[in-house]
Amino acid sequence: QVTLRESGPALVKPTQTLTLTCTFSGFSLSTSGMCVSWIRQPPGKALEWLALIDWDDDKYYSTSLKTRLTISKDTSKNQVVLIMTNMDPVDTGTYYCARSAGDYVWYFDLWGRGTLVTVSS
Amino acid sequence: EIVLTQSPATLSLSPGERATLSCRANQSFTGYLAWYHQKPGQAPRLLIYDASKRATGIPARFSGSGSGTDFTLTISSLEPEDFAVYYCQQRSSWPLTFGQGTRLEIK
Numbered sequence: 001q002v003t004l005r006e007s008g009p010a011l012v013k014p015t016q017t018l019t020l021t022c023t024f025s026g027f028s029l030s031t032s033g034m035c036v037s038w039i040r041q042p043p044g045k046a047l048e049w050l051a052l053i054d055w056d057d058d059k060y061y062s063t064s065l066k067t068r069l070t071i072s073k074d075t076s077k078n079q080v081v082l083i084m085t086n087m088d089p090v091d092t093g094t095y096y097c098a099r100s101a102g103d104y105v106w107y108f109d110l111w112g113r114g115t116l117v118t119v120s121s
Numbered sequence: 122e123i124v125l126t127q128s129p130a131t132l133s134l135s136p137g138e139r140a141t142l143s144c145r146a147n148q149s150f151t152g153y154l155a156w157y158h159q160k161p162g163q164a165p166r167l168l169i170y171d172a173s174k175r176a177t178g179i180p181a182r183f184s185g186s187g188s189g190t191d192f193t194l195t196i197s198s199l200e201p202e203d204f205a206v207y208y209c210q211q212r213s214s215w216p217l218t219f220g221q222g223t224r225l226e227i228k
Contacts, residue, residue, distance in 0.1 A: 037217075047157075047165065047208055049217040062216050063122055096164055104170055106212035107155045109177075111164035 002026030004036075004097050004112035011118050012087050018117060022080040022097030029055055029075050035100040036080040037108060038071065042093040050095075052106070053080060089119045123148055123211050125220035133228040140196040142223045144209035149189045153213040156185055156194045158205040158225075165208060169194060201227075 008020035022036060029036060037052040051071040052060045061069050070083040080097060094116050098108035124147040134140055144154065152172035157165035167176045169185035172192055182197045196203055204227050209220040 046221045047159075047210075047219040049210075049219065052217070060215050060217075098164075103174075104167065104176070106153075106217060107167060107170045107210065108157075108165070109167050111166075114164055 002099070002110055004099060004110060006095060006097050006112045006115040008095070008115055008117065010116060011120065013121050014088055014119060016087050018082075018084045018087050018091070020082045020084075020095055020097075020115065020117075022082075022112060024078050024080070024097075024099070027099065027101065029053075029073050029078070029080070031055055031101075033101060033105070035106065036073070037098050037100065038080075038082045039096045039098055039108070040091075040093045041096070041114075042090075045093070050084075051082060052100070087119045092117065092119045122216060123150060123214055123218050125209050125211060125218055127207075127209060127220035127223045129223060130221075131224045131226060133226050134199055135228045136199050136201055138199050140194075140199055140203070140225060142194040142207050142225070144187075144192040144194070144220050146190045146192075146211065150211060150213035152188050152192075153211060154185075154187070154192050155210045155212070156183075157208045157210065158203070159208065160202075160205045199225075 004024045035054040038050040053071045068085045073080045094114040096114045098111040128143045154172045156169040159165040173185045184195045206222045
């Protein structure tokens with residue numbers, strides 16, 4: 001069974017750094033064509049893609065957020081980590097990790113449940 | 122960056138009716154477009170990819186079409202479980218982008 005699960009702090013203060021971990025099972029990020037992305041959704045608003053890492057360790061970022069984001073993977077642990085610096089209240093929302101695989105190149109065929117992050121002092 | 126604009130923002134229909142949702146891009150691109158729906162409290166689910174291909178397990182009442190700058194998702198006969206928010210997403214160029222969504226509500 002393929003699953004993804006996001007974990008990280010529920011509350012961060014403005015200017016702090018957020019570290020989120022996506023732990024997955026049922027597939028390997030060393031398999032050709034496999035990718036994992038981070039996508040967020042402010043309350044009541046639309047989805048926003050943040051970053052993607054692929055099996056070959058290539059990384060892609062949102063243009064508007066790229067200076068604040070770092071994505072990395074630990075293939076042995078089946079984990080993908082997203083670091084977002086200088087958090088602001090507008091960064092409040094649900095953060096999802098999602099897989100791209102096979103025919104679904106850079107589409108998202110499987111998602112985690114998401115983790116809600118609130119930025120507040 | 123490819124900007125996707127979805128219309129209408131809200132669509133009110135009854136079960137059994139046909140739904141037509143639009144996704145328009147600010148520049149022409151190859152048909153690397155997907156559609157998702159999202160129910161309250163849940164993660165999105167992939168419905169259509171490459172503009173017209175149904176993802177695994179998606180019923181035949183969902184169909185996609187379009188090319189260039191104009192793409193359409195059609196639901197031929199609405200079931201109660203289809204009422205949700207629908208998003209389009211392009212993978213033609215970086216960064217990947219989503220539309221702002223269409224809320225499909227029960228009339």
